[in-house]
Amino acid sequence: MTGRSFFSVFPRRDRSIIPGFGLTLGITLFYLTIIVLIPLAALALRPMDLGFSGFVAAVTQPRVLAALKLSFTTAFFAAAINAVFGLAVAWMLVRYEFPGKKVVDAIVDLPFALPTAVAGIALTALYAPNGWIGQYLDPLGIKVAFTPLGIVVALTFIGLPFVVRTVQPVLEELDTELEEAAACLGATRLETFIRVIFPVIMPALMTGFAMALARAVGEYGSVIFIAGNMPMVSEITPLLIVIKLEQFDYAGAAAIGVAMLLISFIMLLVINLLQRWSRRWAGM
Amino acid sequence: MSGPVTQNRAGRPALAEPLWVKALVMLLALGFLGFFILLPLAGVFTEALRRGLSTYWEALVEPDAFAAIKLTLLVAVIAVPANMVFGIAAAWAITKHKFPGKSLLLTLIDLPFSVSPVISGLVYVLLFGAHGLAGPWLRDHGIQIVFAVPGLVLATMFVTFPFVARELIPLMQAQGSDEEEAAITLGASGWQTFRRVTLPNIRWGLLYGVLLCNARAMGEFGAVSVVSGHIRGETNTMPLHVEILYNEYNFVAAFAVASMLAILALVTLLAKSLLEWRHGAELAATTRRH
């Protein structure tokens, strides 16, 4: 691997004395290119058949817009729920002692491991009008399964570990001396949390939120079981992609895929930049 | 929820929340986990064991299920180490060095998280399928990528791409480069520095990232569903086999295989927790530095 000579053509601002930059960045870029960039480029090339106006027409159909809106709003709500409750879970796991903590800590990752289709089936069974939870909600007029609410439930499930796992290590690293100092200076516990703790965990919370959101937007396997899939009401964007594919409309499917990807990419980029900015601002 | 709710680590009252706040946070957190994780999990196991343990066992040793389990392991065994090497390399480049475009690189690493699983599978079909960019060439040379094991491996790699890197980057960022710089100054080679200094520091994070990556690799459904071709006993991974059984109204067997995946994940994660706890002192010595 001639990583070093290859990368030396770039302006080197690296003043680190630690070696291995060329090799590791070389591996990173090579693998990234093979596994992620080339395949995604193949996807981006496909809608070219449509031309630019065809692309715009494909992604601005009312059905597509409704699906995009549904996907992004349900994903947003699910990520918001995860941000609030995930913070509570992380706090509990770091700060409190209770029996069975190790087990609770381990099951947080379950949504990563359980096949999404299984999660979808299990959640639908729970929240259907004859399910364990659904039977109590149905008389109250709350319908979860086969409505957009069901989509939020499924997306909350699959995004759950993200917030917990990004906030948890930061909370663990958090210096209690700062809190003590704040307390000595007469701050109440709430003030300490808002002024001292929260700013430090904010970037991690944001990352977790962003990842949960990004993951939720594209989710397919779990959602189709619980969504009801009614056009204009509970039809998510990935399902529309599948529908396009069923009609052998690869260009149309790829167009919607590219639109989703662009939105997600911009979202992630903004959050990564925000995070760097806030870290610098917080002096970390 | 009862039990010794100790004040907090140091027992200093100034750092403890009032009891009712503590109770409320615990209630919210445990309630949330209960509703969103424990109940679905309980549902899976109730269904799986509905007809007793012997039916459960039969479902797992049935030849097609067994083939699916083997295939799932094979895919994970290729995809996970590849992502591990990549993750370490990426974390090293990003945390130990400065270069322009770092945010962009980080975002690109995160990207597979946000790509719809349907798309993650589709991209490989567009690339290697019969009508894909490389498809005709592959076909002429008798190489089958999609609808065969290589396609399953690629799709799995794509989906689990960020896990190890995402775990290591914040960890190595927090640890800084002082120790490595010291080692280099004292004349250690790059490889020695990594093996003797960095690896011991990040081993738990690395192990955790690998476990997560593995869990996700074995559980992935959407992307592999697109590239699998669903050939019974040949290209069906465990999650796909679950779907097949479910579609055959064989709910008990479907949930038995699903519960198997859940157990695999829970056992590995619990084992990691316990290891961490046993080596807690050592761990604290290496990672808790300020």
Place this chain on the structure above:
Amino acid sequence: MKWFKRVAIATAALATLAVSPVWGNSQLLNVSYDPTREFYKEFNDAFAKHWKDQTGEAVEIKASHGGSGKQARSVIDGLDADVVTLALAYDIDALVENGNLLSKEWQAKLPYNSSPYTSTIVFLVRKGNPKGIKDWDDLIKPGIQVITPNPKTSGGARWNYLAAWGYAEGKASGSQDAAKDFVSKLYKNVPVLDTGARGATTTFVQRGIGDVLLAWENEAFLAINELGPDKLEIVVPSVSILAEPPVAVVDKNVDRKGTRKVAEAYLTYLYTPEGQELAAKHYYRPRLPQLAQKYADRFPTLTLFDITKFGGWQQAQKTHFADGGVFDQIYKPGQ
């Protein structure tokens, strides 16, 4: 780094365990749609035995099942199917159009339009038929919930849709507008559009959603057998569609793999009394007159019209299910 070595050893051990491919003598891949799983499972064994007796060669038959459209797409994208046995002729036409994988005249190669068995669309209702559903007209009554999958993603759902359309068109003596109105009303009564036929059955039976399920006849029988004769019953409408699931050899693939002989024998075997017997056992209506006779009491008699009423599958697809077609018009924004 002891643990590191241990992990490496364990990984290597797992890898060797997992890599042990099995190669049979000759392999045949049948790419089929969802509701045929049980039938082909049994048929494959029967054919393998038959082939062994006839030629002395062992043949291993691999099966792949999924939504009909998705399966067709996989074959177009390079899934190495020797034979396809799909839900509707349109999906095999797609193989011709998008992949040039077989000749345009594939449907004339085997008897009965290349469909060795037929089926129709019937209603599945809850035991005792509490909503008193007798015929198509009852489905558009207010307050009746109908479960049917999405015609865009499910082949069976397209048969459902066309059956309803054909009934309404016949009743209004050929009026397309009346038929469109009828189908619109029907889909207004659909609370959940699953992506596949099996998903719709599960929603209806396991989740308890809806009053009536539109289903393949064989699926309805199977659902009753598998999921509870005490819970469900079949209602046969006055008129329905003759569903002809077609089969074909994928010329390009068998010629490349050299499996033409066994592939053709496989499909021909579907037309033998043995094959027809198995089809009937799994509630497909057999084609051979003597077997149709034998199983006559198993299948209810009703008036059936076929796809030619819609000008063939190409035409039906274009008018009803393509983007912007009649089905899309039912779901207008703001409704």
